[in-house]
Amino acid sequence: MSQEQEFLSRLASAHSQALEGLQSIAVQLEAGASGDDESINASKLTQEFNVWKERYVGKKAPVASLKKELGLLDPASRRHAGAELNRVRDELLDRAQELGERLVSARLGTLQSSSRIDMTELALDSFRGHIHLITQTRDELEDVFIGMGYSIQEGPEVETDWYNFEALNIPPDHPARGMFDTFYLKESVRGTQDGDRPSSSSSNKLLLRTHTSPVQIHTMSEYKPPIYMVAPGKVYRRDTPDARHIPIFNQIEGLVVDKNITFADLAGTIESFTTKYFGQDIHSRLRPAFFPFTEPSAEFEITCAICSGSGCRTCSGTGWIELGGCGMVDPNVFEHVGIDPEVWSGFAFGFGIDRCAQMRHSLVDMRVLLANDVRFLEQF
Amino acid sequence: MKVSLNWMREFAPIESSPSEVRDILDDIGLVVESVTSIGAGLDRVVVCQVLDISPIEGADKIRKITVTDGSEKLQIVCGAWNFAVGDKVPLAKIGAILPGGFEIARRKMKNVESNGMLCSAQELDLEKHGIEPTDGILVLDSNAEVGRDLVDELSIVPDTIFELELEPNRPDAMSIAGVARDIAARLKIPFRPPWVGNKQLPSVVFNRVDSQDFLVNHCPDLADRFGVWILDNVKVVQSPQWLKQRLISCGQRPINSVVDVSNYIMLEIGQPTHPYDRTKLRGGGLVVRRALPAEKVVTLDSIERTLGPIVDVSENTDDCVICDSLGSPVGIAGIMGGYSSQIDAETSGILLEAAHFSPMAIARTSKRLGLRTDASVRFERGCDPNAIELAAIRFIELLESVGSIDLGKTYRVDFDGFNIEQQLERLKVHLRPKRLNQILGTEITPGEVIETLESIDFTSEVVDDEALEVAIPTFRPDCDREIDLIEEVIRIKGYSTVERRVPSSPFVGALDLYQKRRRQLRQVLALGAKASEAATSSLVDISDGELFGLDYPMIGLENPLSVNESHLRASLVPGLVRAIGYNLDRLSLGNRLFEIGHLFVGDERGKYISEYEALCVVFDFEKSTDSVRLLEELVGIYRTIVGGIGSVDCKLEATSYVGFVHGSVSSVTMDGVVIGKIGEIEEEVCRQLGVRTRSVGALEILTGWKFALGGRTELTTGLLTANSQVWGSAWIPSPFPSAQFDLAFVVDEAVASSQITSVLTNLCVSSDLSGIRHKIQLYDVYRDKSLPKGTRSLTYSIRLEPSTATLSDDEIAKFRQELIASVEKTQLAKLRLAT
Numbered sequence A: 001m002s003q004e005q006e007f008l009s010r011l012a013s014a015h016s017q018a019l020e021g022l023q024s025i026a027v028q029l030e031a032g033a034s035g036d037d038e039s040i041n042a043s044k045l046t047q048e049f050n051v052w053k054e055r056y057v058g059k060k061a062p063v064a065s066l067k068k069e070l071g072l073l074d075p076a077s078r079r080h081a082g083a084e085l086n087r088v089r090d091e092l093l094d095r096a097q098e099l100g101e102r103l104v105s106a107r108l109g110t111l112q113s114s115s116r117i118d119m120t121e122l123a124l125d126s127f128r129g130h131i132h133l134i135t136q137t138r139d140e141l142e143d144v145f146i147g148m149g150y151s152i153q154e155g156p157e158v159e160t161d162w163y164n165f166e167a168l169n170i171p172p173d174h175p176a177r178g179m180f181d182t183f184y185l186k187e188s189v190r191g192t193q194d195g196d197r198p199s200s201s202s203s204n205k206l207l208l209r210t211h212t213s214p215v216q217i218h219t220m221s222e223y224k225p226p227i228y229m230v231a232p233g234k235v236y237r238r239d240t241p242d243a244r245h246i247p248i249f250n251q252i253e254g255l256v257v258d259k260n261i262t263f264a265d266l267a268g269t270i271e272s273f274t275t276k277y278f279g280q281d282i283h284s285r286l287r288p289a290f291f292p293f294t295e296p297s298a299e300f301e302i303t304c305a306i307c308s309g310s311g312c313r314t315c316s317g318t319g320w321i322e323l324g325g326c327g328m329v330d331p332n333v334f335e336h337v338g339i340d341p342e343v344w345s346g347f348a349f350g351f352g353i354d355r356c357a358q359m360r361h362s363l364v365d366m367r368v369l370l371a372n373d374v375r376f377l378e379q380f
Numbered sequence B: 001m002k003v004s005l006n007w008m009r010e011f012a013p014i015e016s017s018p019s020e021v022r023d024i025l026d027d028i029g030l031v032v033e034s035v036t037s038i039g040a041g042l043d044r045v046v047v048c049q050v051l052d053i054s055p056i057e058g059a060d061k062i063r064k065i066t067v068t069d070g071s072e073k074l075q076i077v078c079g080a081w082n083f084a085v086g087d088k089v090p091l092a093k094i095g096a097i098l099p100g101g102f103e104i105a106r107r108k109m110k111n112v113e114s115n116g117m118l119c120s121a122q123e124l125d126l127e128k129h130g131i132e133p134t135d136g137i138l139v140l141d142s143n144a145e146v147g148r149d150l151v152d153e154l155s156i157v158p159d160t161i162f163e164l165e166l167e168p169n170r171p172d173a174m175s176i177a178g179v180a181r182d183i184a185a186r187l188k189i190p191f192r193p194p195w196v197g198n199k200q201l202p203s204v205v206f207n208r209v210d211s212q213d214f215l216v217n218h219c220p221d222l223a224d225r226f227g228v229w230i231l232d233n234v235k236v237v238q239s240p241q242w243l244k245q246r247l248i249s250c251g252q253r254p255i256n257s258v259v260d261v262s263n264y265i266m267l268e269i270g271q272p273t274h275p276y277d278r279t280k281l282r283g284g285g286l287v288v289r290r291a292l293p294a295e296k297v298v299t300l301d302s303i304e305r306t307l308g309p310i311v312d313v314s315e316n317t318d319d320c321v322i323c324d325s326l327g328s329p330v331g332i333a334g335i336m337g338g339y340s341s342q343i344d345a346e347t348s349g350i351l352l353e354a355a356h357f358s359p360m361a362i363a364r365t366s367k368r369l370g371l372r373t374d375a376s377v378r379f380e381r382g383c384d385p386n387a388i389e390l391a392a393i394r395f396i397e398l399l400e401s402v403g404s405i406d407l408g409k410t411y412r413v414d415f416d417g418f419n420i421e422q423q424l425e426r427l428k429v430h431l432r433p434k435r436l437n438q439i440l441g442t443e444i445t446p447g448e449v450i451e452t453l454e455s456i457d458f459t460s461e462v463v464d465d466e467a468l469e470v471a472i473p474t475f476r477p478d479c480d481r482e483i484d485l486i487e488e489v490i491r492i493k494g495y496s497t498v499e500r501r502v503p504s505s506p507f508v509g510a511l512d513l514y515q516k517r518r519r520q521l522r523q524v525l526a527l528g529a530k531a532s533e534a535a536t537s538s539l540v541d542i543s544d545g546e547l548f549g550l551d552y553p554m555i556g557l558e559n560p561l562s563v564n565e566s567h568l569r570a571s572l573v574p575g576l577v578r579a580i581g582y583n584l585d586r587l588s589l590g591n592r593l594f595e596i597g598h599l600f601v602g603d604e605r606g607k608y609i610s611e612y613e614a615l616c617v618v619f620d621f622e623k624s625t626d627s628v629r630l631l632e633e634l635v636g637i638y639r640t641i642v643g644g645i646g647s648v649d650c651k652l653e654a655t656s657y658v659g660f661v662h663g664s665v666s667s668v669t670m671d672g673v674v675i676g677k678i679g680e681i682e683e684e685v686c687r688q689l690g691v692r693t694r695s696v697g698a699l700e701i702l703t704g705w706k707f708a709l710g711g712r713t714e715l716t717t718g719l720l721t722a723n724s725q726v727w728g729s730a731w732i733p734s735p736f737p738s739a740q741f742d743l744a745f746v747v748d749e750a751v752a753s754s755q756i757t758s759v760l761t762n763l764c765v766s767s768d769l770s771g772i773r774h775k776i777q778l779y780d781v782y783r784d785k786s787l788p789k790g791t792r793s794l795t796y797s798i799r800l801e802p803s804t805a806t807l808s809d810d811e812i813a814k815f816r817q818e819l820i821a822s823v824e825k826t827q828l829a830k831l832r833l834a835t
């Protein structure tokens, strides 16, 4: 046998072995796809295929070593044997590529049919509980003032007449009492201790606080200035509920007592809070008002967000919406808590937490806050 | 309080537009509620005369009217039938825009052209101009001038009315002149009060009679200044149109010249007066005194009012009555006159009263009677005590000008010992301009301070370098301190003139630990326990509380709005169960609600009260024969809370509570103190609270905030106050292997697993293996027929973490024996299996 014949015969043998291996994988793949043999697994065949590739088309494959032997042949045989070798190599590469592609699609197909899990079925509505709108509003307001160096103070909802009225410069029969519709507790009920308050019977009368302002008195009685605090909480007015008023609502009170605190500081603080909470386009203005426990006193109004200040029905054409009251702490209040008004000065402010929520979310009827309907609660 | 711009212009040359005036009023604290334009919408409305009325073919409701407006004949289609040929009626011409915004255009009805509209009083909104609405077209006076503008024919003066919402401390602003004074001060224009240049009346002692015949004042403390004038030869007439219009536009109904003038003066200068028909006053004069017990008087509105002390005769009353000379009441001082002496068409002589009453006394009487009048509101806020004579002079002057009296027959009654002309001294208060700037944060000069105060009639004198002495006008009873003057200066100058600064707090703002943990608790509840936060009413029906047999009486309100809201809640549970019921009724199932709020606990006698903050979680659950699944759910929530907030010291102890299913409820304790309860609510209780179809589980735990009235806020044992922040050293996991084994015990059903847990824990703590970290967990509960009846198997896993050396097998075995022995010694359990 000539060198050339021997070369061609070894090539033919390598060729047929390679084809055999390839054929075996192809047949198994076919069986698996048609469902005839369930034990056939595309990933396992892929591994087998990788071994085949290593053996027949890799660097150590027979075809590769035969190629190195081409140089030993005489030139005429070399050309013929070389052409034959290239033909065999190309055929194997083509068929390997084709089978490789079939294997990849078989693996994808496997996942899509048999072991498929509908994960969208598992991702039901993202169920969670919801923190109340008013709490969220309160927390956000607290955070604005915490950022300005204030602490959060809390007081009781049942108060004595002294804390709710008298210490705030509203003596019995003062016309300003008409501003508050007060719930009183039954006469027979009292506080657990008499404490340090005047002991006249009218001062000890118990009531549900009509504003958060009594916390001013508690705080100034307990701490020495400087004081920077806000006091959020529930307040009560004896008012039949309607769309705009509910008898139990939430206010936040602010109090600053320090040296050289002025009306200018009050105006600046209100403006600073307004832009921080409502946004850069919302501003504040103060106009004269009357509160017995502050002087000078002011109502504060903020830009009407509905018309951006140009005037609309909500703001009665003024471009402003009333938000709360404020003023410089009245010297009489300081005297009630033993702070010298010639040394210290301060300002106080108060406004509705519910009202802030109402303005942000256009609550047309405040009574929705009384019902606790989960369909309402779950949107916040 | 309504004020007319025209009227104010009599006192100050206000040239600003109505909208500018509105802004000024708002900015000086006289808040404008609404603005009304008088005379608006009457352009192109003229007087016309009806020339001919003829039917329209095929129409039985409308007719063809021919009118003249003086220059041309016009054909109008009209549906009203209440006028005749020759009548003079208002015609809205083409292009007129009526008060409602309706524009008149040429129209065709039944093929007949209509060139305008004949109008009714309503269509022209004439009620606010004092024209009573009538049915049909307004038929004008036969003297009306055809072609004339209706506004002129009806003497309607275009005007702007501001409705003000006044603060209770500004009685002076309850008058046209008072409001004008403030506007003039802001605009820096002169203010000319109506009384300047008025003539003085002859002071005549009536036939030399003693003034005692006209007035006896028994209570000068209630009526501290009281003047009486006698007007004879009175003719009661209709007020002129201009006067009527002013009254109507400011909210008063015209009645007759005498009453109208009294009202006019009150609106103008804020001082009420009261005219009596002198012929109806027995004895011809007045006696002022305190009301007798249960004394009755019929007021102008024909209602009988009861005055004086009603029960206790010895009780003094501040009700002040005005009586005739024989002592019968003819009015309630400062509030409302009596029916018997009222002015009517026949009145020929008047006794005029102008007085000043104690504001507090008027306020109390008015409140007790539930009778608020224009007079009482002014008196209780504080009228100017120096305005009495002025009011009388204005009254007499104006009544003369409308032709109701003859000045020659008008007398002032002079009294011994009281001279009405004698003005009260002005209060003087020191003002330090430096202090003013310290409070306001401004740099206002003393000169500006003086000038600003002067503009509202506060006169100043310089005392020294530091202070001014300011004389406060008697119409400003609200001002009596330095701070009041500071407010007046900045009110008139304008709050917006103050610059804005932000004070810098010397503190770092932060929540305290309790507040931080409360926020954390809400997150745990919403995201961990998947409960939504509710906010139920603190005011409840007492029977809601009684369903739970609350240990202490609930606190009642003196003046509740309704029985449903008559008591303070002593628990959050009933309110939340009701909220669950509300949602079940709206087809929401599986509701899980929580609330963190205050509750109010009375002592045994309901006499003393303490206020606590508490957490409550309530949920509804499918009804079933046993409570196991509901309790699993409930305890799951409890574990989420306790785990989430880190209050590991909380313990459950089986107990029983009214309102909860027996055997399905535990107390929650911490440090040996009961701080809450957790369990399934009885079916009947649920039903009473509006939940019929589902079972309800609830837990309520005190969070630790407490307030005892008269005391201070304090923190006591509670969910959020446990584990106060202590910086303990960190435990570093040991390099030595840990040991783990399980112990299974057979335990009687009556014994709580927690009891076994605490025996095991106690041993671990006390054992000589101290220094070894331990972890004890109940990890399996097993019930089976193979176990003795009434018992179950509890399996505990025990894990030991040595820190200094590996535990030997002997040590572990010994320790295990000790654990088993300690449990068995209690006779609560028997070992079943040890692995």
Ligand SMILES: [Zn+2]
Pocket (backbone or CB within 6 Å): A304, A305, A306, A307, A308, A309, A310, A311, A312, A313, A314, A315, A316, A317, A319, A320
């Ligand atoms: Zn607006």
